Amino acid sequence: MEPESVPPKNPHRWLELGVPLLSFGGAFVAILAGILNFTLDYHYPAIGCVIASAILAYLAWIRPKKDIVAISTPIYAFIFFLVPSDSSVGIVLQLLYATSLTILLIRLKRRFGNIAPLPGRVEDDGPLSGYIARVREAIPDVTSGIAADAGRVFIRFARGEYEVAAPLAGACYQELAKDEDTALAAAFAIIAAEAAQGGSGSAIPAGFRQFSDGQYASLFYPAPDNVDQEQVYATTLDNALLLLYAVSIVHAEGEQREQVRAFQMFAERIACLS
Numbered sequence: 148m149e150p151e152s153v154p155p156k157n158p159h160r161w162l163e164l165g166v167p168l169l170s171f172g173g174a175f176v177a178i179l180a181g182i183l184n185f186t187l188d189y190h191y192p193a194i195g196c197v198i199a200s201a202i203l204a205y206l207a208w209i210r211p212k213k214d215i216v217a218i219s220t221p222i223y224a225f226i227f228f229l230v231p232s233d234s235s236v237g238i239v240l241q242l243l244y245a246t247s248l249t250i251l252l253i254r255l256k257r258r259f260g261n262i263a264p265l266p267g268r269v270e271d272d273g274p275l276s277g278y279i280a281r282v283r284e285a286i287p288d289v290t291s292g293i294a295a296d297a298g299r300v301f302i303r304f305a306r307g308e309y310e311v312a313a314p315l316a317g318a319c320y321q322e323l324a325k326d327e328d329t330a331l332a333a334a335f336a337i338i339a340a341e342a343a344q345g346g347s348g349s350a351i352p353a354g355f356r357q358f359s360d361g362q363y364a365s366l367f368y369p370a371p372d373n374v375d376q377e378q379v380y381a382t383t384l385d386n387a388l389l390l391l392y393a394v395s396i397v398h399a400e401g402e403q404r405e406q407v408r409a410f411q412m413f414a415e416r417i418a419c420l421s
Contacts, residue, residue, distance in 0.1 A: 159209075162202050166252045170199035170245030177238045193228040196244050200224035203248055207255055217251050275389075275411075275418040278367050282393035285365040286331065289398040293319065297331070298395030298407040300338060301388060305413040313342035330362035331394060334387035341384055351380045358386065366390060367418060385417045 173195025180187040200220040207217035227240060289297075296319050303312035316339035323332035336356050357379070363370050366386040371379045392414045395407045 159206060162206060163252060166199045166203050166206075167245065167249045168199075169195040169202070170241070170248050171195075174238060174241035174245055177241065181238070193241055196241055196248070197221070197224045197228060199245070199248050203252055203255070206252070210255070214251075214255050217255050220248065220251065273415075274367075275415055278389065278418070279393045279396055282365060282390070283397045286329075286394060286397075289331065289394055291398060291400050293323070293331075294395050294398035295400065295403045297335075297391040298399050298403050300335065301391045301395060301407060301414075302410055304338060304342060304388065305410045309342040309345050313339050316342060330358060330365045330390060333358050333362060334390045337383055337387040338391065351376055355380055355383070357383055367393075389414060389417055 173192035176195075177187065177192040180192075200223070204218045204221050207214040224244070227244060296315065300312050300316045300319065303309070303315065316335045320332055320335035320339060323329060323335065333356060337358075340356060358366060358370075360370065367389040368382050368386050371382050392407065392410075396404060399407065
């Protein structure tokens with residue numbers, strides 16, 4: 148199977164460029180018409196500001212965090228540019244409005260973050276993002292329910308709520324192990340055992356569960372090549388947590404995926420320990 152091509156980091160770049168180009172472009176058309184003594188109702192070039200407002204509102208709407216100010220700009224464009232006014236005042240208004248839209252676009256990108264990624268896609272480059280893409284191909288058949296449970300276990304563990312994570316992870320393991328002892332089932336079992344002892348990380352369970360050799364293809368870290376049991380256990384636990392995180396990002400539905408994504412820094416810390 149050939150790997151799916153990675154989408155561009157900012158697929159809406161041309162829309163973002165369209166905000167200043169359309170808004171200022173309309174104003175410059177009106178100015179040029181005045182210089183050439185060409186009679187042109189300023190409402191026509193003002194259409195650029197209206198379209199730019201709609202684009203800005205769209206860019207604000209598709210972000211996980213909504214910017215109400217940017218979303219409401221088409222309303223102001225409708226009010227400003229449908230009210231009859233002197234043409235010179237109208238040009239000044241277009242320039243001021245175009246400047247405001249550009250400032251709002253910059254504010255939107257800096258304060259409200261990136262556009263929400265497509266389901267199952269990774270947001271940026273890096274080892275964790277590459278691993279998520281690998282899990283997407285290696286483990287394609289996970290129900291949204293199991294993926295949601297994987298996300299819940301990961302979140303509970305990240306919060307230190309081990310008394311909740313342990314039974315939930317154990318129940319997921321029992322459900323998956325009925326059919327096949329997969330890497331995902333093993334991950335639930337490993338986390339259930341760790342959470343059951345309070346997530347101490349220092350007390351290694353006797354005869355702790357490990358991944359089989361064939362399961363490391365879908366794990367973040369390769370199989371440890373030493374006999375240090377503490378290192379082996381730490382790697383095993385990190386692999387289990389990262390697998391649950393990746394599975395939930397790839398296969399969980401929108402709201403659950405965003406809840407897990409809020410704990411991305413926790414996953415990145417685990418993925419940067421090597």
